[in-house]
Amino acid sequence: xxxxxxxxxxxxxxxxxxxxxxxxxxxxxxxxxxxxxxxxxxxxxxxxxxxxxxxxxxxxxxxxxxxxxxxxxxxxxxxxxxxxxxxxxxxxxxxxxxxxxxxxxxxxxxxxxxxxxxxxxxxxxxxxxxxxxxxxxxxxxxxxxxxxxxxxxxxxxxxxxxxxxxxxxxxxxxxxxxxxxxxxxxxxxxx
Numbered sequence: 505x506x507x508x509x510x511x512x513x514x515x516x517x518x519x520x521x522x523x524x525x526x527x528x529x530x531x532x533x534x535x536x537x538x539x540x541x542x543x544x545x546x547x548x549x550x551x552x553x554x555x556x557x558x559x560x561x562x563x564x565x566x567x568x569x570x571x572x573x574x575x576x577x578x579x580x581x582x583x584x585x586x587x588x589x590x591x592x593x594x595x596x597x598x599x600x601x602x603x604x605x606x607x608x609x610x611x612x613x614x615x616x617x618x619x620x621x622x623x624x625x626x627x628x629x630x631x632x633x634x635x636x637x638x639x640x641x642x643x644x645x646x647x648x649x650x651x652x653x654x655x656x657x658x659x660x661x662x663x664x665x666x667x668x669x670x671x672x673x674x675x676x677x678x679x680x681x682x683x684x685x686x687x688x689x690x691x692x693x694x695x
Contacts, residue, residue, distance in 0.1 A: 510592040514554070514582040521552040522654065523597035523621070525585070525612050529560030531605045533626075533644050535569040540603075542573045543651035549658060552578045553601070556585040556593060594619035599657050599664075602626070603644040610634040614678050617671030622664045624653045634678070638670035 511518065522541070526532045534555060541553050553575075570579045585593060594600060600616030602625045610631045616623045617638060625631045626644040635641060642653040657664060 506592050507596045510589055510596065513589070514556075514580070514585070514593070516554055516580055516582070517552065519550060519552050519578075520598045521554045521580070521596075522599055522601045523554050523556070523593055523616070524601050525556040525590075525593075525615075526602075526604070527557045527560035528555070528563040528566055528581070530562050530565075532557070532560075533603045533605050534566045536644065536647050536650060537601055537603055538566075538569050538573050538575060538579055539647045540601075540650035540654060541578065542575060543647065544654060544658075545575065545578070547651075547655065549655065551598060551658065552580060554580045554582060554593065554597070556582050556590075558584045590615065591619050594621050597621050599624060599654070601650075601654060602631070603642060603650050604629070604631065605644055607631055607634075613639060614675045617668075618675040620668050620672065622657050622667040623671060624650070624657060636670075636674045636677075638667060638674035640667070 524537065528534065544551060570576060594616050599622040600612060602612050604626055606629045613623055613625050613631060613634050623635065623639040625635050625639050625641055627641045628644060632641055640653045640657055642649040
């Protein structure tokens with residue numbers, strides 16, 4: 505019931521969807537993600553993409569990619585999402601697709617894992633460390649690699665279950681309390 509209300513609130517059709525979140529800007533790699541979605545459609549996967557995030561900078565090429573891909577009815581730019589709605593959006597997704605080109609940390613990876621949703625992310629920046637072995641990790645510059653990773657997850661329920669289980673464990677490793685304790689220990693070691 506909650507998931508249906510969230511779909512209605514953000515005008516997300518009743519089709520399976522991939523979820524990603526972050527300000528609409530080049531480093532989030534949305535253009536390549538849209539082109540990977542096009543590859544999925546060409547290979548028979550009827551899945552949508554939901555992008556949650558406010559308007560950013562240099563975003564015109566992203567919107568142009570969506571138009572040129574012919575997937576306007578399958579890519580849903582829902583804008584800024586209230587924090588209270590995020591767990592439902594993550595949980596209703598088939599997977600979290602986060603092939604970002606650069607992240608300081610990568611909270612969406614852990615948020616997806618904590619919601620019990622399989623995750624695909626990048627092999628660059630901080631993301632492999634955040635994801636550990638609990639996600640499919642791909643080259644974010646390669647559209648085919650992104651598409652192949654997405655299809656690996658979508659096509660294998662055993663892999664989905666494994667990623668969900670590992671994801672719960674990985675998300676537990678990162679808490680604010682643990683981060684504060686670690687930071688305190690670093691400062692305690694300084695002369």
